[in-house]
Amino acid sequence: MRNLILVLGDQLDPENPALAGIDRKRDGIVMIEAAGESTHVWSHQARIALFLSAMRHYAESLRQRDLPLQYLALEDNKESSLVALLREVIAQNRPQKLIVCEPGEYRLQQAIEQLCREAAIRLEIRDDIHFLCSHEAFAAWAKGRRELRMEFFYREMRRRHDVMLEDGQPAGGRWNFDSDNRAGFGKKGPGPLPQPPQFTADAVTREVIALVRSRFAQHPGSLDDFNWPVTRTDALRALEDFIKHRLPRFGEHQDAMWTSMPFGWHSLLSAALNLKLLNPREVIAAAVEAWREGLAPLAATEGFVRQILGWREFIRGVYWLDMPGLLEANHFGHDRALPTWYWTGNTAMTCMREAIGQTLKHGYAHHIQRLMVTGNFALLAGIRPQAVHEWYLAVYVDAVEWVELPNTAGMALFANGGRFTSKPYIASGAYINRMSNYCGNCRYDVKLKTGLKACPFNTLYWNFLDRHEQQLARNPRTVLMARNVSRLSAAERDAIRASARNILETIG
Numbered sequence: 001m002r003n004l005i006l007v008l009g010d011q012l013d014p015e016n017p018a019l020a021g022i023d024r025k026r027d028g029i030v031m032i033e034a035a036g037e038s039t040h041v042w043s044h045q046a047r048i049a050l051f052l053s054a055m056r057h058y059a060e061s062l063r064q065r066d067l068p069l070q071y072l073a074l075e076d077n078k079e080s081s082l083v084a085l086l087r088e089v090i091a092q093n094r095p096q097k098l099i100v101c102e103p104g105e106y107r108l109q110q111a112i113e114q115l116c117r118e119a120a121i122r123l124e125i126r127d128d129i130h131f132l133c134s135h136e137a138f139a140a141w142a143k144g145r146r147e148l149r150m151e152f153f154y155r156e157m158r159r160r161h162d163v164m165l166e167d168g169q170p171a172g173g174r175w176n177f178d179s180d181n182r183a184g185f186g187k188k189g190p191g192p193l194p195q196p197p198q199f200t201a202d203a204v205t206r207e208v209i210a211l212v213r214s215r216f217a218q219h220p221g222s223l224d225d226f227n228w229p230v231t232r233t234d235a236l237r238a239l240e241d242f243i244k245h246r247l248p249r250f251g252e253h254q255d256a257m258w259t260s261m262p263f264g265w266h267s268l269l270s271a272a273l274n275l276k277l278l279n280p281r282e283v284i285a286a287a288v289e290a291w292r293e294g295l296a297p298l299a300a301t302e303g304f305v306r307q308i309l310g311w312r313e314f315i316r317g318v319y320w321l322d323m324p325g326l327l328e329a330n331h332f333g334h335d336r337a338l339p340t341w342y343w344t345g346n347t348a349m350t351c352m353r354e355a356i357g358q359t360l361k362h363g364y365a366h367h368i369q370r371l372m373v374t375g376n377f378a379l380l381a382g383i384r385p386q387a388v389h390e391w392y393l394a395v396y397v398d399a400v401e402w403v404e405l406p407n408t409a410g411m412a413l414f415a416n417g418g419r420f421t422s423k424p425y426i427a428s429g430a431y432i433n434r435m436s437n438y439c440g441n442c443r444y445d446v447k448l449k450t451g452l453k454a455c456p457f458n459t460l461y462w463n464f465l466d467r468h469e470q471q472l473a474r475n476p477r478t479v480l481m482a483r484n485v486s487r488l489s490a491a492e493r494d495a496i497r498a499s500a501r502n503i504l505e506t507i508g
């Protein structure tokens with residue numbers, strides 16, 4: 001064999017660069033279902049099923065293109081480690097070279113490099129052209145900046161890719177329409193909700209679901225509501241449905257939360273994007289076209305484009321710039337274990353029960369639920385960042401490390417000391433109360449700071465400020481937070497500390 005081409009489970013792009021120039025007679029493709037990739041964190045069953053089903057469908061599309069594929073199915077593999085299985089394939093085929101599009105995970109890239117050194121074969125890692133910003137371009141942008149700010153990166157990306165510009169200026173005269181977006185629902189709630197499209201499970205998906213149910217029965221999450229795109233055709237339908245039915249109101253209530261409203265007007269496209277079933281360019285183009293045709297307002301479209309062209313690309317840039325250090329980052333020195341109910345949703349806090357409950361049901365929660373509910377609680381409670389990271393990587397269908405880790409360690413937990421956020425994203429219960437109806441249905445009282453009935457977010461918020469006062473005071477960006485807590489009397493501090501101790505002792 002001349003070249004062995006490895007296609008990883010999140011590289012299901014029909015234009016995967018590793019396939020370019022393939023010679024059907026002299027080269028071979030390998031795809032590997034490795035159980036270890038589902039167990040190195042305790043993966044949600046829907047996450048495992050999504051990967052396996054999408055991989056199997058993609059494999060079929062390669063066969064239909066008459067490409068030489070060796071597919072190692074989970075049921076047949078004796079080894080569980082991807083690298084061990086790849087080692088066997090290399091030993092069988094003795095290729096001159098292994099070609100792979102750059103993996104999305106630092107750990108895997110290192111392991112593949114190591115394997116090729118041991119097997120004494122050449123390794124060609126091809127650039128992942130799925131993304132709009134290369135590593136080199138991001139590193140050049142970041143060079144010399146002490147703090148990385150997404151907003152400036154995003155403006156440059158808009159200019160560089162000529163997105164929503166008019167005579168070189170941002171459409172509508174502003175780069176950012178956040179102030180028009182992000183309202184709560186008010187007392188009446190969200191009103192009639194758009195239903196996400198339905199993806200009926202075909203024979204492949206049904207087989208995978210049965211496999212996951214038997215092989216990963218102890219894993220968290222449910223498969224009863226599995227409804228994610230697993231092919232490019234499905235993914236394109238998901239995109240079309242979003243553009244038509246949810247983009248027009250996307251930004252308006254982007255941060256709002258409501259009981260039994262898992263999806264709202266969100267796009268639900270992250271998993272399809274991260275598996276590379278969709279290309280970000282076509283997603284951006286579809287949104288911009290809808291705006292140009294007058295089918296979606298400017299604020300909603302800009303808000304959405306910023307997520308894809310701004311946040312998604314920025315987060316990837318940060319990951320590769322800051323690995324492997326990001327995995328160990330722990331700015332506040334937090335060391336508490338993750339409460340076991342993060343895996344069950346079994347808690348009296350309505351906001352946490354709702355966010356975790358829908359996560360277990362669908363493998364999905366929207367950004368503010370991840371950031372300001374489960375992430376906020378983890379930071380306030382002082383949970384070890386690595387334990388939080390493993391939870392986020394496990395429970396979302398869109399979870400892949402390059403995007404999950406910077407969001408968790410960097411954005412939600414401030415574990416990297418604010419490399420790209422101006423201050424920790426912490427909030428008391430008042431924020432959750434403003435953005436949702438959760439507090440009205442909660443055992444705790446969102447107005448109370450201390451005592452048994454007090455909202456734990458309130459108690460832990462003040463306890464966090466008290467605990468880290470010195471550290472917050474040293475940083476000009478967090479000095480205001482330190483000042484707030486410095487106004488508390490000694491008695492108030494004692495009461496907060498006692499209440500916080502009580503909560504932390506009982507959170508499991």
Ligand SMILES: Cc1cc2nc3c(=O)[nH]c(=O)nc-3n(C[C@H](O)[C@H](O)[C@H](O)COP(=O)(O)OP(=O)(O)OC[C@H]3O[C@@H](n4cnc5c(N)ncnc54)[C@H](O)[C@@H]3O)c2cc1C
Binds near residue numbers: 311
């Ligand atoms: C703690 C934490 C962990 C996260 N883990 C992941 C993860 O593992 N995988 C993942 O794709 N996203 C992750 N995010 C980012 C974001 O929450 C999800 O992308 C989003 O909720 C997915 O839902 P959606 O497709 O409906 O997004 P929408 O709200 O419709 O947004 C549109 C798209 O923009 C992109 N996007 C939006 N925000 C971000 C962001 N902060 N970083 C990168 N891309 C973004 C996504 O591709 C998303 O599909 C995480 C956020 C937090 C706070």
Ligand code: SF4
Binds near residue numbers: 351
């Ligand atoms: S009162 Fe506190 S714990 Fe209860 S839902 Fe509101 S924020 Fe969450």
